[in-house]
Amino acid sequence: MALPFHVTSHLDTALRRAADPLGLVARGFEPEVRVADPAHGDFQANGALAFAKREKQNPRALAQQIVDGLEPSLQADFEITLAGPGFINFRIKPAALFAWLCAYDTAQHLQTGAASAHAGQTWVVDYSSPNTAKQMHVGHLRSAVIGEALCRMLTFTGAKVIRDNHLGDWGTQFGKLIYGYKRWADDAALMSEPIEELERLYKLGHAATPDDSPELDEARRELVKLQNGDAANVALWKQFSEASLRAFDEIYQRLGIRFDYNLGESFYNDKVDRIYRELAETGLAEDSAGALVVFHDEHPRFSRNNERPNPFMVRKADGASGYASTDLATALYRTEHFKADGIVVVTDFRQTDHFEQLFLTVKKWFAAKNYRLPELHHVTFGAVTDEAGKALKTRDGGTIKLKALLDEAVERAFALVTEKNPDLPEAERRTIAQTVGVGAVQYADLSQNRSSNYVFSWEKMLSFEGNTAPYLLYAIARIHSIFRKAGVAPATAASEAGATPPETPTETTLGRKLLKFPDAVRLASDTLRPHHLSLYLYELAGDYSSFNSADKVLVDDPALRARRLLLCARTLLVLETGLHLLGLRTLERM
RNA sequence: GGAUCUGUAGCUCAAUUGGAUAGAGCACUUGGCUUCGAACCAAGGGGUCGGGGGUUCGAGUCCCUCCAGGUCCA
Structure with missing residues (x-):
């Protein structure tokens, strides 16, 4: 009988059961089971230390008492030892590890095991x-790549995920753009390179409408016409949006992203009146010099008593709606229409204050109206800067376009695959280059803690050595190569007859690493930080590479061969599943 | 001015959220392909975790205070 998929949860339950008769659970004992340094064991429980400290007991003696109360079956599966001031270490025994490796043998079984978190x-x-009407540049990469990884991890852990692209498709910039369009539009360019042309027209429109000029008044009139539903301007605006979406989709396809909805700011344009009404009616919002604002007095930063008040501005004094009102309407729509249990918004850290105020307001408003409140998460990430810590610009002053970055990555990957494997047909080398190049760019983002600022360098984004996508893809390609040579499909190695528990040091290290996949997924999805999964996969690929060098798989001894093929099959399964969770594609050959 | 985030090896980053001897990659030095893919593996040097103080069994992580930088709000 194999251990459950989540071994840490299993140990947590067992430790609680042992601690309960001692009266510890009633007094707040938490086992605190974690993945351990392999030198100490596979898992460790630290809870006795914190509890003994609170209760002024001897932690080591307490840990011993808990261990004495553990069920005998646990002793059969693990070597259990005490260490230091009261750590409880669990090292899985080979037979139990083998049973676990045999049990979780397909992507479906992995997902079933993981799906409890958000079922x-x-x-x-x-x-x-x-x-x-603007091109995506490297600054847009993080939200897209991190967001897609989160979607896949949430799906894997049991959630129904709705991908919503909240486009910035409404605002004052359209006045200047229409102004520029009506004077200088180049229809041919609009057909062939729509976003580049729209950017050109916006720049011309902006330059031609300086502050306090009659031209600016004209641009404002264009905006008002659009907002009032003028047929010609609305048609133009639609044309701009559709052309933009088509261009975005090219990028999204390369990144493996497909949105379920594109509900931009314009979608909520007619939904803000209800927001004004309900916030006023519940007494949350108040009039302040003609504007409608919400204070949060319990937070010094957003209190009316702040020296410089910083209220949540729901409606400006001139009657215009801003991000606050559309974002409130968005939260309501997602709750009512999509019945969301959780809402995740992925933006850069500069919007922290805005979302803190937004969520505070939503919580009070929903409570007052008795609406069900979903979990609200603002997932932030650091800025993309150059080596000097300044916002990223290329030499000519423009930002680096996302399209150009991906093209460059693919080009370099193509050169590399051509150098390494000149005999592969060109078409296949092109396909490989797409996967390797784009994957390297995605992985460069996903392998780093999203909170840190992002120092952009071509060298780093397009590095193919070390903790990079190509390293992981290479491990996968080598495993596929072994199965090709063995003449069996990886899936059939699941039931490879005659396989036995891992024996050599490299086999054991690899097998024990595989056991921690559930914890890596859980940690990454709980914290909404994909880099925890990236790091795990990198370490797993490293353990595989060591195993691959030390232990030959395709040997004559059938038992040894079966044992190692089983490890290859599981490593392949976890690496492919894990990389797909991060949003990368994988290859059988590269 | 107020708020907020960041500071870890020469460089780029980790550290399971208070746990055991702070780990990787790049770069550098050395060794390994007649053996399943060397885009690899094995080994080595490199650290006052920005400075100082505090909390405790235990601090890169928490509290205070300086220093440097990013960002937001006027």
């Missing part, structure tokens, strides 16, 4: 969200 829940993930 039955609906999550709306708001990510990418570029402004229409």
Whole structure:
């Protein structure tokens, strides 16, 4: 009988059961089971230390008492030892590890094991969200890549995920754009390179409408016409949005992203009146010099008593709606229409204050109206800067376009695959280059803690050595190569007759690493930080590479061969599943 | 000015959220392909975790205070 998929949960339950008769659970004992340094064991429980400290007991003696109360079956599966001031270490025994490796043998079984975390829940993930009529640049990469990884991890852990691209498709910039369009539009360019042309027209429109000029008044009139539903301007605006979406989709396809909805700011344009009404009616919002604002007095930063008040501005004094009102309407729509249990918004850290105020307001408003409140998460990430810590610019002053970055990555990958494997047909080398190049760019983002600022360098984004996508893809390609040579499909190695528990040091290290996949997924999805999964996969690929060098798989001894093929099959399964969770594609040959 | 985030090896980053001897990659030095793919593996040097103080069995992580930088709000 194999251990459960989540071994840490299993140990947690067992430790609680042992601690309960001692009266510890009633007094707040938490086992605190974690993945351990392999030198100490596979898992460790630290809970006795914190508890003994609170209760002024001897931690080591307490840990011993708990261990004495553990069920005998646990002793059969693990070597259990005490260490230091009261750590309880668990080292899995070979037979138990083998049974676990045999049991979780397909992507479906892995997902079933992982799906308890968000089972039955609906999550709306708001990510990418570029402004229409502008090209995406490298700054837009993080939201798209991190958001997609989160979507896949949430799906894997049981949630129904709704991908919503909250486009910046409404605002004052359209006045200047229409102004420029009506004077200088180049229809041919609009057909062939629509976003580049729209950017050109916006720049011309902006330059031609300086402050306090009659030209600016004209641009404002264009905006008002659009907002009032003028047929010609609305048609133009639609044309701009559709052209933008088509261009975005090219990028999204390369990144493996497909949105379920593109509900941009314009979609909520007619939904803000209800927000004004309900916030006023519940007494949350108040009039302040003609504007409608919400204070949060319990937070010094957002209190009316702040020296410089910083209220949540729901409606400006001139009557215009801003991000606050559309974002409130968005939260309501996602709750009512999508029945969201969780909402995740992925943006850079500069919007922290805005979302803190937004969520505070939503919580009070929903409570007052008795609306069900979903979990609200603002997933932030650091800025993309150059080596000097400044916002990223290329030499000519423009930002690096996302399209150009991906093209460059693919080009370099093509050169490399051509150098390494000149005999592969060109078409296949092109396909490989797409996967390797784009994967390297995605992985460069996903392998780093999203909170840190992102120092952009071509060298780093396009590095193919070390903790990079190509390293992981290479491990996968080598495993596929072994199965090709063995003449069996990886899936059939699941039931490879005659396989036995891992024996050599490299086999054992690899097998024990595989056991921690559930913890890596859980940690990454609980914290909404994909880099925890990236790091795990990198370490797993490293353990595989060591095993691959030390232990030959295709040997004559059938038992040895079966044992190692089983490890290859499981490593392949976890690496492919894990990389797909991060949003990367994988290869059988590279 | 207020708020907020960041500071770890020469460089780029980790550290399971208070746990055991702070780990990787790049770069550098050395060794390994007649053996399943060397885009690899094995080994080595490199650290006052920005400075100082505090909390405790235990601090890169928490609290205070300086220093440097990013960002937001006027």
